[in-house]
Amino acid sequence: MANRNRAAQLPTDDTSNPYFLHPSDNPGIILVPQQLTGSNYVAWSRSFSTALLAKNKLVFVDGSILRPARDDLLYQPWIRCNSMVISWLRNSVSPQICSSIMYLDDAYAIRYDLKERFSTCDPTRIYQLMQQLMSLSQGSSDVNTYFTNLRIV
Incomplete structure (x- = not known):
């Protein structure tokens, strides 16, 4: 219930709200200049994290904001923002890597998968x-x- 009250108090036009999407935000945006190919994971990860932080969306990949319950007022805004971040993730990886994450529907799960695969020693x-x-x-x-x-x- 507290989550519902919080959602009512946080308007989607509040630019400091992580659920806010700027009119220029779209699924086709490429946030980082270099695609993830595997061997460049550390540099790519830092660049991508910086870009998400600037857009106030890092919380969708670091586990700070997880998928709310379907009856939660934040569910639909979360779905929209999560989908946008997933699009940005897919645009920032090589086609081969993209095909391996295509069926993951949570930005946090995708980021975790990429980290597990490419940041190991x-x-x-x-x-x-x-x-x-x-x-x-x-x-x-x-x-x-x-x-x-x-x-x-």
Whole structure:
């Protein structure tokens, strides 16, 4: 019952409300410049989280706002926002990865699935990173370029 009262007090035109959708928000928006391909999960995740935070929608993928009961007044706004975030997620991953999440209907479940698959420690990737780090030298690069390359590895 408290949830119902809260929903009545939070108008959908309140821009600070996570259920607010701006008129320019649409399912075709691409929020991050680089698609998730698997090996770039950490950079993609940070970019995507930042974009969702700016849109006040991070709560739909971090588990802060879970699907309300069907009779809850927030159910329909949650469905709309969750669907929008799912569209943004699908637009930000490679076609192959998209096909693997196509039938998940909860943005939190999709984000959890992607995190479980792509953020795990891979001994091969760790070895590759160590090799890149060991072979990195400043050479003819200026200090800023060398430092940037060092941070990228």
